[in-house]
Amino acid sequence: MSADHSDDVKNNINLNRREILEKMAVVMGGGVSLTILSACDGGVSVPTSEEAKTMPLKALNQAQLNLVGDIADTIIPETDTLGAKGVNAHYLIDELAANWMKAEERAAFLANLTALDDRIKVERGKIFSELSLAERGQVLDQLGEEMLAMNSANDTLGDITNSDDGKAPKHIYHELRELTLFGYYTSEVGASEELLYDPIPGDFKGCVALSDIGRAWSITG
Amino acid sequence: MATEFDAIVVGSGVSGGWAAKEFSEKGMKTLLIERGRNVAHMEDYPTEGATPWELPNNGRIPKQELDDDYEIQQLAFLQEHNKHFFVKDSEHGYEQPDDKFFTWIRGYHLGGRSLTWGKQTYRWSEMDFNSNKEDGNGIDWPIRYADIEPWYDYVEKFAGISGSVEGISNLPDGVFQPPMEMTCVEKVIKERIEAEFENRHLIIGRCAHLTEPTEEQLGLGRGKCQFRNECMRGCSFGAYFSSQSATLPAAERTGNLTIVADAIGHSVTYDAATGKATGVRIVDANSKEAREYSARVVFLCASTIGSTQIMLNSISEAFPNGIANGSGALGHYLMDHIYQAGASGRMPGYENNYESGRRPNGIYIPRFRNINGDKQENFLRGYGYQGSAHRLPWKRGENETGHGADYKKNLQQPGDWWFSMTGFGEMLPRYENHISVDHDKLDQWDVPTLNISCEFSENEKNLQKDIASEGERMLKAAGLEDVTSWVNEGYPGLCIHEMGTARMGNDPSESVLNKHNQAHEVPNLFVTDGACMTSTACQNPSLTYMALTARAVSYAVDQIKEGVL
Numbered sequence: 161m162s163a164d165h166s167d168d169v170k171n172n173i174n175l176n177r178r179e180i181l182e183k184m185a186v187v188m189g190g191g192v193s194l195t196i197l198s199a200c201d202g203g204v205s206v207p208t209s210e211e212a213k214t215m216p217l218k219a220l221n222q223a224q225l226n227l228v229g230d231i232a233d234t235i236i237p238e239t240d241t242l243g244a245k246g247v248n249a250h251y252l253i254d255e256l257a258a259n260w261m262k263a264e265e266r267a268a269f270l271a272n273l274t275a276l277d278d279r280i281k282v283e284r285g286k287i288f289s290e291l292s293l294a295e296r297g298q299v300l301d302q303l304g305e306e307m308l309a310m311n312s313a314n315d316t317l318g319d320i321t322n323s324d325d326g327k328a329p330k331h332i333y334h335e336l337r338e339l340t341l342f343g344y345y346t347s348e349v350g351a352s353e354e355l356l357y358d359p360i361p362g363d364f365k366g367c368v369a370l371s372d373i374g375r376a377w378s379i380t381g
Numbered sequence: 382m383a384t385e386f387d388a389i390v391v392g393s394g395v396s397g398g399w400a401a402k403e404f405s406e407k408g409m410k411t412l413l414i415e416r417g418r419n420v421a422h423m424e425d426y427p428t429e430g431a432t433p434w435e436l437p438n439n440g441r442i443p444k445q446e447l448d449d450d451y452e453i454q455q456l457a458f459l460q461e462h463n464k465h466f467f468v469k470d471s472e473h474g475y476e477q478p479d480d481k482f483f484t485w486i487r488g489y490h491l492g493g494r495s496l497t498w499g500k501q502t503y504r505w506s507e508m509d510f511n512s513n514k515e516d517g518n519g520i521d522w523p524i525r526y527a528d529i530e531p532w533y534d535y536v537e538k539f540a541g542i543s544g545s546v547e548g549i550s551n552l553p554d555g556v557f558q559p560p561m562e563m564t565c566v567e568k569v570i571k572e573r574i575e576a577e578f579e580n581r582h583l584i585i586g587r588c589a590h591l592t593e594p595t596e597e598q599l600g601l602g603r604g605k606c607q608f609r610n611e612c613m614r615g616c617s618f619g620a621y622f623s624s625q626s627a628t629l630p631a632a633e634r635t636g637n638l639t640i641v642a643d644a645i646g647h648s649v650t651y652d653a654a655t656g657k658a659t660g661v662r663i664v665d666a667n668s669k670e671a672r673e674y675s676a677r678v679v680f681l682c683a684s685t686i687g688s689t690q691i692m693l694n695s696i697s698e699a700f701p702n703g704i705a706n707g708s709g710a711l712g713h714y715l716m717d718h719i720y721q722a723g724a725s726g727r728m729p730g731y732e733n734n735y736e737s738g739r740r741p742n743g744i745y746i747p748r749f750r751n752i753n754g755d756k757q758e759n760f761l762r763g764y765g766y767q768g769s770a771h772r773l774p775w776k777r778g779e780n781e782t783g784h785g786a787d788y789k790k791n792l793q794q795p796g797d798w799w800f801s802m803t804g805f806g807e808m809l810p811r812y813e814n815h816i817s818v819d820h821d822k823l824d825q826w827d828v829p830t831l832n833i834s835c836e837f838s839e840n841e842k843n844l845q846k847d848i849a850s851e852g853e854r855m856l857k858a859a860g861l862e863d864v865t866s867w868v869n870e871g872y873p874g875l876c877i878h879e880m881g882t883a884r885m886g887n888d889p890s891e892s893v894l895n896k897h898n899q900a901h902e903v904p905n906l907f908v909t910d911g912a913c914m915t916s917t918a919c920q921n922p923s924l925t926y927m928a929l930t931a932r933a934v935s936y937a938v939d940q941i942k943e944g945v946l
Contacts, residue, residue, distance in 0.1 A: 235784040243789075252439060260441045262448070297785065304782025311780065338779045341792075345775045346433035346440065354793060355775065359430060364608040364738035366562030373735050376795040379433070380739065380774045 215251060218258035219266055223287075224273045228253050230289045231333075232340040234296045241354040249343030249350075256339060272332040303333035310334070351378035386412040386639070386676040387941065389661050391646040391691065394493025396910040396926045397682035398624030398632075399536070403934035404680075405632035409941070412639045412674055413632075414663060416683070417489030419642040420496070422602075422625035426615030428462040436461050456875060457486040458497065463613040466490065466497050475831040476819070483715075483835040484874035485686060491642055492624040493684065494877070497613045500589040500621050500741065501767065502542050503920035504533050504553045508752060512807075513916050516761050519714065519810035522915045523887045523896035526553070532928035539631075540622040540927065541598055543606075543742070544587030552747040552920070558592045560585045561742050565734035566770035566798045571744070573859040580753040581855070586742040586767065589622035589924075601630050610739035621741070641674075643667055645826050646683055648695035649704050649906060650675075657946075658704070658906045664826040671827075678905045678937050678946055682930065685715075685911035686816055686833070689882040692893075692908075693818040694829055705900035711893050714881040715814040715835050716917045719764065719806035721871025722845040724852030726861030728770065728798040735772060735795055743769035746802070746855075748919055750847065760843040761809065764919050766852065768802025800861060804848030805876065807919045809840050814873070816882055835873045845871075878922055880914035898933040905946045909933045 217225060229250035236244040244250070257266050280288050280299060288296065314328035330338075344350040351357045355378035387409035390400040397413060404411040419425070433439045440461045447455040450469040459467055466488045477483055488494055507526040513519040530553075537556040545560040563571065563585055571583040590606040591598055603619035603626055612621050619626035632638040643666040650659045650673060660675035681688035689712055695704035703711045749755060750763035773796030783791065814836065818829040849866035856864045873879075886892025889901035898913050900906040909930040911922060940946040 236789050237786055239786050239789060256438055256441065259443050260438045262444045265444070300784050301782070304784075308782060334779070341775055341778050342439065345792075348432070348434045351433060354789070357432070358738075359432070359609070361608040361738035364561060364606075364736070364740045366736050366740070367565035367568065368735055368737050370733045370735040370795065373737060375793045376772070376774060377739075378775065380771055 218254050219270065220254045220257060223277060224270060225250055225254060226289050227273060227277050228336065230296070231300070231336055232343070234300055235337065235340050236344045242349045244340055244344045247344060247347035247349045249340055249347065252343040253339045269335065276332055307331040307334045345378055384660070384675040384677055386410050386674065388678045388680060389414065389674055389676040390680045390682055391661060392493060392681070392683035392687060392910065393491050393624050394682065394684065395495045395498065395624070395923050396930045397493070398495060398628030399927050399930040400680045400682050400909060400934055401638055402628040402632040403931050404938070405635040405637040407938045409637060409938060411632070411637055412641065412676065414644045414646055414661060415491045415640065415642045416645040416666065417491065417642065420491040420625065422619070423617040426617060427465065429611070429614045429617060431462060453484050454486055456484050457877060458613060463497060466613065475833055477833045481834055481836045482872045483833045484872050485833065486874065486877045487684065491640070495623040496615055496625065498923060499921065500612065501921040502587050502589050502924040504555055505918050505920060505925055506551045506553050508551050509918035512762060518761065519916050520884070520886045520888070520891055523885050529928050529932065532932040533924065536924065536927040536931055539597065540589050540627060541591040541594065542587055543590050543592045545585055547582065547584050549582055549747055551752055561592065561740055563744065564736050564770050565731055566728045566800060567744050570770065570800060570859045574855050577858045578855065581746065581749045583744055583746050586745045588742045590741060591620050601627060603627065606741065608738035608740060610741040612741050645828060646691045647671065647828055648691060649679055651695065651697050651699065651704055651903065653697065653699045656903070658903050664828060666826065669826055677941060678907065681908045682910045685879040685882060688908050688910055688912045689816060690818060690831055692883060705893055705902045705906060707902050708889060708891055708893060710884060710891055712817055712882050713812050713815040714810040714884055715816060715879065716808040716810055716881045717873040718876040718878040718917060718919065719808060719837065719841050719845055720803065720876035721869035722848040722867060723801065723803035724849060724856050724864065724866035725799060725801035726856045726864035728800060728861050731798050743767050757847070760840050760847065762807035762919070764804045764806030764844055764848050766802040766804050768800060770798055770800040772796055772798050800856065802852060804852065805919055805921070806841065806844045806848060807917050808873065809838060810881055810916055811838060837873060878917070880911040880917050880922060883908045883912040884915045885913050886915060897936045898929055907933050907937060
């Protein structure tokens with residue numbers, strides 16, 4: 161996510177196009193246009209965790225970023241692959257808050273984060289980031305119960321809602337889970353190291369043994 | 382009078398691409414007019430192959446942008462990776478009554494919706510061409526299955542259709558490339574439904590994807606499906622049928638095709654002295670200047686609503702209400718398919734089964750209502766289902782409460798098997814459902830603005846309810862658990878199968894086109910896209926547009942050669 165993010169996107173896409181065209185040459189026995197191939201040169205720029213630390217925030221303040229990052233990393237911690245923080249899921253959430261959410265949603269999201277931060281401070285005497293792993297787990301378990309209660313209440317309420325777009329309001333933890341999983345499993349590590357990602361499968365087998373595949377595909381049919 | 386071209390084709394989607402190919406291959410000097418920008422095969426698929434982490438916001442379109450620019454388009458398949466193939470509603474609006482909502486989903490660019498279509502391809506049967514006559518809704522089709530059958534063969538062979546031979550009378554088999562595989566759970570559900578319900582079948586979807594390309598297809602630069610299921614971004618393998626992958630390269634290699642993009646079809650020009658169309662008037666999308674092109678025949682393939690809009694714009698002393706509209710039927714009998722009902726459920730077990738590759742296709746349950754002795758009291762016609770069974774991906778975790786290393790490990794495995802299916806039902810032709818143009822209110826290109834007024838009737842609503850209840854019944858019988866069904870009020874247009882408004886018929890007093898898709902009143906004017914449809918059946922319609930287009934071009938060229946046109 162350098163200064164010129166759109167150029168990076170373009171270059172990455174061009175790299176993929178090279179892969180596609182190389183595969184095409186195999187599948188179709190050559191005949192791939194050289195003019196297209198020559199247009200495929202470009203570089204990749206993925207920020208390292210160190211670089212990410214100096215990236216300017218777009219919507220969240222530092223306290224909100226820390227809260228989001230540590231909750232995300234408690235849901236999806238580092239194991240033999242990076243966790244949510246390791247792939248900068250919290251910076252993507254900042255990006256989504258700035259670019260994807262509407263202004264009023266962003267304001268509500270940020271207010272809910274601050275309220276959550278304050279509430280944990282009151283209840284636990286510390287902010288989330290200062291809690292032990294076990295304590296973090298307890299907080300998430302409690303939030304999880306509230307989320308389930310709110311979801312079933314919303315199911316019962318049906319169409320009676322108080323939000324602008326006609327959808328029932330989500331518990332902040334539900335929203336954070338949605339954003340965390342999205343951020344993690346659409347990241348390069350989450351999609352292609354933790355899960356399986358095959359840009360060009362080449363074939364479809366409808367009924368195979370899971371043990372032959374090993375784990376879940378990150379993008380499914 | 383000498384004309385610039387033998388044929389002008391307006392619109393470059395599924396139908397227009399076929400018309401351009403057929404005319405060009407028959408040696409006709411052909412002009413293809415497209416209202417949107419040029420899209421070059423391979424070169425103009427900017428998001429093809431992009432991973433989620435390479436797209437802005439990992440692929441999410443900003444919600445404010447959706448509201449500002451895509452108020453209606455966002456109701457369909459709009460994504461960050463394909464939004465360049467959909468119009469901005471903010472630039473291409475239309476009027477409709479407050480109490481009726483029609484969602485017109487479309488893209489303005491070379492290739493049109495052939496780049497973004499669902500690619501499901503089913504033949505109609507004799508039953509479908511008979512249905513209006515049989516129950517008295519709408520007028521009789523001027524053709525029968527035997528008229529179109531050889532043309533289905535012809536277009537399937539060229540387009541490349543993957544499917545299985547089944548011998549189902551109301552869903553005729555075609556010229557198929559090898560079928561795609563079902564998932565393990567789809568196979569189980571198939572066995573159980575077919576065992577439990579007489580005359581019901583669950584088959585693999587038939588779709589316009591190459592699974593075993595022919596020499597002809599390879600020669601056009603088309604290859605086998607790679608099972609990426611990212612079709613709506615454009616496919617450089619040319620594995621699915623689009624104008625770019627198939628018909629336009631075939632037309633271009635003849636040397637007879639001229640393509641003019643950024644040319645908005647305004648109207649068909651008409652000479653009262655000869656009683657024929659003289660050509661097409663366009664507005665340059667960039668300079669906004671008007672131009673005219675002349676030809677011996679004009680084929681309108683600008684989409685159901687687009688083609689009829691051009692005809693309604695084409696007013697003259699002879700045709701004050703739109704060209705070839707002596708019947709008054711032009712603009713009326715707008716239809717879509719019913720789409721907003723279905724059922725789903727969880728299949729227990731099969732924990733060690735999975736799939737590999739992303740299949741751009743699903744399963745199909747052909748119509749079983751009001752045929753083979755079944756007779757429904759509260760609705761006419763019927764519906765089919767499209768669906769699939771897959772294991773839940775990581776997204777299931779949103780609604781769960783787990784966290785930590787063990788939970789991450791859990792999400793590393795696929796979740797339960799779920800099967801979901803949606804009904805595609807027939808909509809009856811009704812006069813009240815119509816489009817019109819406002820000559821007093823012009824858009825930014827000085828083209829009369831469009832009004833659409835369309836809604837479902839009781840028959841469609843009753844059919845929807847049956848889709849949900851029968852779906853639920855079948856899934857329970859197939860051993861699924863947590864089975865639910867749904868019926869959304871929905872809107873016509875959302876199935877993106879809009880049809881009618883310039884219907885075919887035998888009687889010029891109640892139809893616009895004859896059995897050759899030729900205007901009754903203007904013999905060198907043809908309409909071969911969805912506008913020509915006299916009823917909708919319940920199958921996806923594009924294959925039928927292809928066949929009707931190839932058939933109509935063959936007739937028109939014969940007429941040209943005989944000196945009639």
